[in-house]
Amino acid sequence: MKKHLAPDLSALISTAAAAQLLMVTPTWLRRLERDGWFAKAERGQYRLTDLVQGFIRYLRDEDRRATKTASFAKVQDSRAEEIQLRIDERRKVQIAAGQAAAVQVIDEFFGILKADLLAIPARVTLDVALRRKIEDEMGAAFGAAAKRACAAADCVENAGATINHAVHGAPRRKGHR
Template sequence: MAKKATTTSTSSAIIDLTGEEMLSTSGASSLLGITSQWLRQLSANGYIPEAIKGKYPLVAVVQGYVRSLKDEERRSSKVAADSGLKAARQREVELRIGKEEGRLVDMEDVEAIVSNVFATLRAELTGIPAAVTRDVKLRAEIEKGLNGAFARSQGKFREAGEALRSGSDPLGADGENDS
């Protein structure tokens, strides 16, 4: 056997507003969820009309309050945008000053300089084994040692560059910078 659907009748009041309904200060404050002092401030700021014999027009109160909320939202988003722009400009100025004072340098310039110095040093040092000894085995050992030192130095330079780019300590977590 199928159950029969039951319906419950609820009465809801529909109010037709004529625009002439008036609210007391406490009624308007309660309706909007604000203090009566804030309600008076909204009136002073021109969002809602002034009270007439302690009463406010209902429709004007609600519309004025909504308008004040929208204006506040616009002001807040404008302030946030202005703040972001101001912070970006400040950062740009700080970077420019840092570069002019020599505290900031372009990583590409640093890499080019260090690469140039390494190339010059390598060119100078590669002639030392031949100048020091005619012993081929000893010369090969010296060259092997120099090549190892260059490879380790090049690796450390690469790691330091990556650390600088990521904002980490270029000398490593333990502060050591020896090979």
């Protein structure tokens, strides 16, 4: 019958053997020792009992695991926030492009309509004074409409600058004034 020998728990083992036993690198082992999980018995030597018990305490340590979990959650939250910011930025660009396209369509339509309407006084009457009066009233009506459009555009983000440029920008067609 084979006799089992009890291991010598006070035995000293080298850094390399301790690292191999715990399945960590010697550098990681020295970090655990520096952090106080176990102490060296002698230079480059660890007491087997202290080493194993210290490593078990390290693995069971709730504070370390909670900190690691909290750090991981913080990183995840930061990544999610960054992704959301990128999505919001893309949406802003898409909305601005859509608004600019809509304003361009409106500008094309109303620009031609305005030119057609301003041509009516010349077609209707030869009386220059009456024609100027009608043109002035139409100009005032167009000016009031432009102010209302700008006021309405101020309520919509990004549209204000586009409409202001369309209303107050360089005219596409020059009138007779």
